[in-house]
Amino acid sequence: MRLAAAFPAVVSTLLAVFAPSNVLAANGFTGTCATWSGSGTTLQATCSAINGxxxxxxxxxxxxxxxxxxxLGFQVNGNFAGSCTKIAHNAGNNRHGDExxxxxxxxxxxxxxxxxxIATNAYIGNSNGVLAC
Incomplete structure (x- = not known):
């Protein structure tokens, strides 16, 4: 009886751990984003969501x-532009292997x-189609 009572909690925990929509990709956005570009402090990308x-x-x-x-280094809310100028990005098209x-x-x-x-791919990920760091 105790095992049967614990079973729903175990299943819920496993679903929470393995549910792909809850996973935030901490890096590697170029692996699932077809194109990207930047202007100033803004990075824009078109990325695949879990549903395709x-x-x-x-x-x-x-x-x-x-x-x-x-x-330049990684830090959440680092505000690099407060002390940097001449901000530039390379244009990206993952189909051609650009970094x-x-x-x-x-x-x-x-x-x-x-x-x-700094190579942004090491710190920016695709969270169900949305860029995140």
């Missing part, structure tokens, strides 16, 4: 990246500036 539909979404990259002494990059001229805080770049 294509969804176009945008992501404010200030929510994903920071500038630390002139070097997604963000580059900028960033202040090191000591009067120096550095050209810096």
């Amino acid at each position: 539909t294509q969804i176009t979404s945008t992501l404010n990259l200030n929510n994903c990246f920071t500038n630390t002494q002139g070097i 997604a990059w963000l580059s900028a001229l960033c202040s090191a805080g000591n009067g120096k500036q550095f050209d810096t770049a």
